[in-house]
Amino acid sequence: MLVRTRFLITSIMISGLIVGCGSDSKSKKVEPEIIEPAKELTAKEIREFIAQQVGSLEHLKIPATNTAIPLPPVDDDKDYYIKTTEEKRYLGKQLFHDSVRTVRIRPEFGGMPELAQTGSCGSCHFGEVGSKAGTQINFNLGGEGKGYTDAEGKFHPRRRARMDILDALRSDPLFEGDLKVDRVPTLTDVYENAVGLPSIPQFVDEPGALIHSGRFDAVDSVGRNAPSVVGSAFNNRLLGGGFAGEPMNNPIAINPFGDPAQENITLLLLDAHRMLEDQSAVLQQIPGYVELFRRAFPQEARAAEELDDLNLLINDQTVLRATATFIRTVITRNTPWDHFLAGDDEALTPAQLRGAKLFFTKAKDDGAGCVSCHSGPALNKQINDPDIAGVGEFVEENFFNLGLSDHPLQALNRHVRNDPNYRDEGRMEVTGREEDAHKFRTTTLRQLKGSRVFFHNGEFKSIKGVVEYFNAGQPQDSITGNSPTLSTRFTHPRGEGSERGLGLSETEINDLVAYLEDGLYDDAFVNFDPNSTTDTFQLNERDVTYSVHRPFLTNAGVADGFVISGMAQNNNDPLTRRDAGMEFLDVTDKVETSLYQRIKTDGEQRDEIKIKNSSDYFIDTHLLIIIDGLPDGVTLVNASGMTEDTEKPYLRVFLDDEGVLKAGASKKVTFTLADKRDADAQSTIDDYVLTLKSGQGNP
Secondary structure (H helix, E strand, O other): OEEEEOOOOOOOEEOOOOEOOOOOOOOOEOOOOEEOOOOOOOHHHHHHHHHHHHOOHHHHOOOOOHHHOOOOOOOHHHHHHHOOOHHHHHHHHHHHHOHHHOOOOOHHHOOOHHHOOOOOHHHHOEHHHOOEOOOOOOEEOEEEOOEEEOOOOOEEEOOEEOHHHHHHHHHOOOOOOOOOOOOOOOOEEEEOOOOOOOOOOOOOOOOOOEEEEOOOOOOOEOOOOOOOOOOHHHOOOEOOOOOEOOOOOOOOOOOOOOOOHHHHHHHHHHHHOOOOOOHHHHHOOOHHHHHHHHHHOHHHHHHHHHHOOHHHOOOHHHHHHHHHHHHHOOOOOOOHHHHHHOOOOOOOOHHHHHHHHHHHOOHHHOOOOHHHOOEOOOOOEOOOOOOHHHOOOOOHHHEEEOOOOOOOOHHHHHHHHOOOOOOOOEOHHHHOOHHHOOEEEOOOOOOOOOOOOEOOOOOEOOHHHHHHHHHHOOOOOHHHHOOOOEOHHHHOOOOOOOOOOOOOOHHHHHHHHHHHHHHOOOHHHOOOOOOOOOOOOOOOHHHHOHHHHOHHHHHOOOOOOOOOOOOOOOOOOHHHHHHOOOOOEEOHHHEEEEEEEEEEEOOEEEEEEEEEEOOOOOEOOOEEEEEEOOOOOEEEOOOOEEOOOOOOEEEEEOOOEOOEEOOOOEEEEEEEEEEOOOHHHOOOOOOOEEEEEEOOOOO
16 A cells, blocks of 8 residues: 655954064064944945845835735636636635635545534634734644634634544544544545546546545644745745745646646645535525625626526635635735835834844845845845746745755644654655755745744744754754755754854844844734725724625625625634634533632622533633623622613623633632622622623623
8 A cells, every 4th residue: 555645243352462573582462452343234334235236125025915915827728717816816715714615525535524614714814913823733624613802812822633523533444543533634645546636537547545634534634834824926936845836847746727836836735625616506506605606707697597507616726816816915014124125224123123134135145034035026036047027936945945844734644654753754755856855935034923833844933943943053853854855954054064053142043033033023913904005914893894895796696704605704603703702602510619708898799700610621712701680770890781682780700720710710809899789788699690601702
């Protein structure tokens, strides 16, 4: 049985003593020479320096509008096919975040019909974490939740495997071993007698019988960290090994339409994530989507109308073309760095300016040399790339082995291959060349702040940790680190014979982190700013207030505040809906409440209540405690709000331990009750009733 994993600064120097020799037998002491600190460059001087390194600042600037983003070179008949329009972009954004399309369920490979329409492209790509997943293990179908917001308003991504799915897998007689998450990761197919090359039956014949498929089983999770979508327009290969965009003259490629990387990646992921083939019939039943497709694809709409065949308008190709337009336009335009490039001398802080200079200074010249791999507008191309139509011409030069360990889910591939030494092949998986083993694509450095996990293995939890890894130049993994493909740009960036790594000081590391973390971060990518030329990655209030901005969708029956299908944005499982405040779970019968302490003062009573989770499972996504039965004239002073339907006061309780209250755990909550009744009528208030619900938002 053969298996194939598919695709998917300144310093002060004091001289020592110098001893001179001459006819005089006495030594002559020379006074120490004081070298003044190097003059710190101004913002203008650093801008000029950077321009010299890259040829022109224009090579680093983001086009001002979406339609100005260069398109890859294509044959004349494909100009319309890939053309960027606002109608296509908006449709693609809706499709990206709508779970309605995940209906490609194959029970014969372990697929579970009840999981249909619970995930989307957005399951692993959240705007709050830089269009990545923010967690090391990334779940589409088979996962639950999106994340929660803490008391300070900070978003914490938290999408995990559904426990009921894991329990079902463990009881499945086909399940081999207890690897806790899956049988095989999503991008792996196991064939009876041949390496599994293709996966799209309508384009290529399958080689042999398919035994197991990560594209069709219950849990949709990939053995690599979800990549950023930012800057996808500025590369001609996408995915970690560069599978997307690979031309069909490579027998391993799956690019039947000869598409650019952006369209091809969408096709590949439609196949991988339970959408291809089956999504069109669902979309055709939703009037709002039919109207959006008509506006996005006018030629196809005319043909569909003439022949009375909606399949000519809504099909896998038009879906992938709209989605590709959206991902091609995912970019930031208003970072401090962008304002600096435009001439604003105050845009970057002094630390960020020093970090930018380090970034663009060669390692052999005491810099960090990052620009040697991270150039172009999205900082994801080689510095010497001729930049054909914005996507670049160099391909193989953009992949590197950095000596990294594998993503944890590659343990599943080692299991099905029965090879304990297997490592993710990276670029070699696409080219078949040994010289490409363990090489991965250079990715964007925009919008890294808040991403939480880094590299294809997701092992690094901070930008500083990544910088320190490059600074040390020591491989993380013994196998990839001893491979002949290990990059000397990583191990000896200062040149042959030099010490390993960059040799940066702690101060220099911090300056570089300041530039990468805050200098390249755009808040408008996360928080909607109607005046910004950066659009939020998630659907924002302008996108979903159809009655104001797109009344034709209101006429088609689309409700304000939701994706076109009416489901929750990104995912549509119960936990996600609680995360989004769309529904709440009554957990009153899962807790024990007891009065821990009561303090009465004039006109006020403070009750400290102990809440204990008495169930065998944790309670999720914070608590909303609704108080009922208060006498007239008694109010809850510290109420968080009033319930929408019954107008009862409630208290929002943030749970500290990953937003949950674990089995057996307790938390104390204080209710402050104001008694405004007549003094003679005032008495202890103890007959109120508490109802506890889990979820975020207003119950």
